[in-house]
Amino acid sequence: MGNNYFSIIIPIYKVENFLEKCINSVLHQTFLKYELILVNDGSPDKCGVIADNFAKKDHRIIVIHKSNGGSSEARNFGLMKATGKYVLFLDSDDFWDDIDALQKLHIALEKKNSDILIFGCKDFDAQRKEFVSKKTEFDLSIFQKNKKEIVEYLLKNNMFPGAAWILTVKKSILTNNNIQFRIGVKAEDIEWLISIFIYAQKIDATNEFFYVYLKNRQNSITATPDSKSILGILHAIDSWKLKLKSEKSPLLSFLQYQYFIAIMILNNKNLENRKLIFSELKKHKDLLNISYSYTTKAKLLASFIRFFGLLKSSKILAYVYKKQKAN
Numbered sequence: 001m002g003n004n005y006f007s008i009i010i011p012i013y014k015v016e017n018f019l020e021k022c023i024n025s026v027l028h029q030t031f032l033k034y035e036l037i038l039v040n041d042g043s044p045d046k047c048g049v050i051a052d053n054f055a056k057k058d059h060r061i062i063v064i065h066k067s068n069g070g071s072s073e074a075r076n077f078g079l080m081k082a083t084g085k086y087v088l089f090l091d092s093d094d095f096w097d098d099i100d101a102l103q104k105l106h107i108a109l110e111k112k113n114s115d116i117l118i119f120g121c122k123d124f125d126a127q128r129k130e131f132v133s134k135k136t137e138f139d140l141s142i143f144q145k146n147k148k149e150i151v152e153y154l155l156k157n158n159m160f161p162g163a164a165w166i167l168t169v170k171k172s173i174l175t176n177n178n179i180q181f182r183i184g185v186k187a188e189d190i191e192w193l194i195s196i197f198i199y200a201q202k203i204d205a206t207n208e209f210f211y212v213y214l215k216n217r218q219n220s221i222t223a224t225p226d227s228k229s230i231l232g233i234l235h236a237i238d239s240w241k242l243k244l245k246s247e248k249s250p251l252l253s254f255l256q257y258q259y260f261i262a263i264m265i266l267n268n269k270n271l272e273n274r275k276l277i278f279s280e281l282k283k284h285k286d287l288l289n290i291s292y293s294y295t296t297k298a299k300l301l302a303s304f305i306r307f308f309g310l311l312k313s314s315k316i317l318a319y320v321y322k323k324q325k326a327n
Contacts (some may be wrong), residue, residue: 006034006102007084007171011074011091016045018093018096018214023054023061024209032104036061037078042068047092072181072188077166079180082171086117089165091213097122100209108206115200118159118167120209124313127216138205150203152250155294160254162188166211169196187232190258194251195238226265227272230281233262237284259287260301260317263310267318281310 026036035214038051039262040059048065052157055061063079074087077118085110090096097102101119107118140155149174154160164181165184173179179195181188199201237255243251244252262281288306 003033004035006086006090007082009037009078010090011039011041012047012092013041013043016047019047019184020094022095028099029102030100033057037081039064039078041074044193072183076180086168087171088168092196093214095212096168097212098211103208104208106149112204114127114202114204115170115173116167116203118205121166121211121213122209122213123213125215135209137207143204155253167225173199178217182235185232191236191239230262230265230277233258234280253294256287256292259265262312264317283314
């Protein structure tokens with residue numbers, strides 16, 4: 001494993017205007033026991049050159065050049081090279097705004113030898129040029145309890161991680177359980193997150209909010225949900241629903257929320273294979289069971305969709321979401 005405590009993996013594709021800021025936010029860290037793995041996913045712009053130039057100046061940087069295969073494949077390539085005790089992901093148009101971020105994570109991880117450590121993020125609107133999200137701090141006393149109670153707390157308070165980059169995970173959890181990102185879909189984080197929470201035993205959090213997520217970036221490949229987004233959700237449901245139901249896992253609530261999102265995306269006019277996707281979504285209507293819901297909003301959504309049906313609900317939900325986003 002060497003001297004690397006962290007392996008930081010950045011998949012790169014068509015972000016030449018953002019990449020230097022992203023990389024520098026890691027290189028400026030006061031904690032030095034890390035490796036930075038830059039995976040150039042066949043980017044057609046100057047990203048590959050930028051990555052190579054950084055690597056020439058810092059021995060901690062590893063650059064992987066590969067043909068374009070998507071974010072999931074790029075992350076998996078990075079994981080194959082990773083030697084750190086813990087793994088962190090950073091999207092190449094985002095950045096960290098605290099030079100002591102890794103130092104603070106290291107201190108927190110050493111206290112409990114956690115399998116997962118969740119931290120916070122701030123949303124920065126690229127169009128409005130301002131931060132648009134509020135910090136919601138964790139009740140850290142909850143993380144002294146058992147895993148089921150911790151997961152229930154996260155779900156009830158809308159704090160369950162929605163992306164791989166909002167936590168650090170022990171690499172042995174990934175390697176011992178062969179956990180990788182599913183290739184060829186969007187929403188790949190869903191299945192990955194369920195997997196690590198299933199296999200991890202020690203879950204902790206810190207009230208450090210250093211991850212800056214860039215919202216509403218022009219030409220962002222994740223900005224428009226499509227068929228691949230729904231397929232990612234359906235893969236997660238197919239992989240985990242029966243197991244989570246049999247174990248009466250609180251993670252069913254997380255899966256249910258993703259099902260709501262898939263129903264909303266169904267209204268996308270440019271959706272490919274709409275009939276097939278609709279048919280697949282109908283197979284999982286059991287996820288509308290309100291006993292899986294941990295919040296009032298989720299219970300209302302489940303009841304709403306059961307009453308109006310998938311297609312009509314999709315139109316209404318998409319309309320409401322569009323209105324909220326405009327405001």
